[in-house]
Amino acid sequence: MSIDPVLLMGGSGAIGHQTARALRAACPDVPLLIGGRDLAKAQQAAERMGKAQGVVIDPHADDLGLGARPVSAVAIFYMDHALAGLRYAQKRGVPHLSISSGIFEIAPEIATYMHTPDASPIVLGYEWMAGATTVSTLSIAATFSRVHAISINALVDEQDTGGPTVAADFEHLNKMLPAALTRRDGAYIWREGEDSKVRFNAVDGTQIQASGFSSIDVVGLAAATGAPNVQFNMATGVSSTRRQGKPMSTEIIIELDGEGLKGEPLHTRHAIIHPAGAAPLTGLSVAMTLERLLGLDGQPPTPPGLYFPYQILDATGFLKRLEEEGGELRRL
Structure with missing residues (x-):
């Protein structure tokens, strides 16, 4: 299936790289936008990932500086205190996943969701290893x-x-x-x-x-x-x-x-x-959450709503992918 690029804000770091790797393993044709403040760094990361493009993110612009460029989802790997990525995702009607905020910082995201609850699916991905x-x-x-x-x-x-x-x-x-x-x-x-x-x-x-x-x-x-x-x-x-x-x-x-x-x-x-x-385990969780949000697993895309990752991820499928990576859930 043809799909617009997934925007990884702060995706040039270790977790962004591992997320891209896990996405590639399951959905090799999904294009990526690697967003950051440093264009050269973002472009270098995109080259390593393949089928990706580096872009500069402007958090002060309503369109993040991306213009009319289409995206299918937004994943954020740093603390987006201005909620620029969330506002952008809601205006575009695409899924939003952020993994870096603390439990004491969810009020702004919840308030933004409550005002437009039907705009897009929002995942509070602050659980340990997402x-x-x-x-x-x-x-x-x-x-x-x-x-x-x-x-x-x-x-x-x-x-x-x-x-x-x-x-x-x-x-x-x-x-x-x-x-x-x-x-x-x-x-x-x-x-x-x-x-x-x-x-x-x-x-x-x-x-x-x-x-x-x-x-x-x-x-x-x-x-x-x-x-x-x-x-x-x-x-x-x-x-x-x-x-x-x-x-x-x-x-x-x-x-x-x-x-x-x-x-x-x-x-x-x-x-x-x-x-x-930690980075590969977190990246696997983020990748599988994005796959479920977008319906890349063959099921219908996730409808608008406010979710924890465990409400999105399928345990059987997750543990199978974890085992394929050499990890495990071991009884002690």
Whole structure:
């Protein structure tokens, strides 16, 4: 099928490159526009990706400086504080996906959506790895009749920098919101200080010191499962694979407590692992979300609405693609 280019704003970075790679694997003919402030950098990235063109983005222009150039979707890989990409997508009636804002910064996007809810599908892609965590967690939760507690513990290898844009985003998030939004006994609280510090076991059993992190995964998983206790913690250190003398990886430990389908007590512990780090895992999630939004998977395109990634992504298809890349959802 013929399709207009997908605009990747900030697409010259590591996650943009991995998104393009994942899109190419499933939909090799989809054209891309790599947007950025530096035309030369955008053009170089486009050349590496193939079937792509580099363009300069003007966030102050209603048309982003693109004129009448058609696009089929907009994906943003940096914090778009002016919501330039969102306004552009709504005016064009095309899907919008942003992955970099914090949980405390969603109000402007929600307000913009509420004023024109029928304009286009809007995805709040701020979940950890843009949906990889929630999709996997909910696939596990299907084996429970009731979920009492969900604990997500993400270990990012200290060598897995993700590029300057990712580093700047995390610096901003940590500065603006040091407390961690958590659901405890059915109420939302903010963990801070000693209350936010936890320990968890990595895939190889090594005990890791972590701190609470305000990820939108918490509210999404609480709403989807009804679990009265949901927390998200993050640590930076040495990944399990690198401790074994192998290349660094990214790992996300998922623990669920509750009742099984027959009412029996049930506790599970799984890990999402990607052998190449955070950027490829995030890129896979973004690519598959774009495929679903545009109907590139053979199903009808996603209608206008406000979505979490886990409402867009198909768990079976996602885990299959993850396995094809060498990653896995492993029961521990």
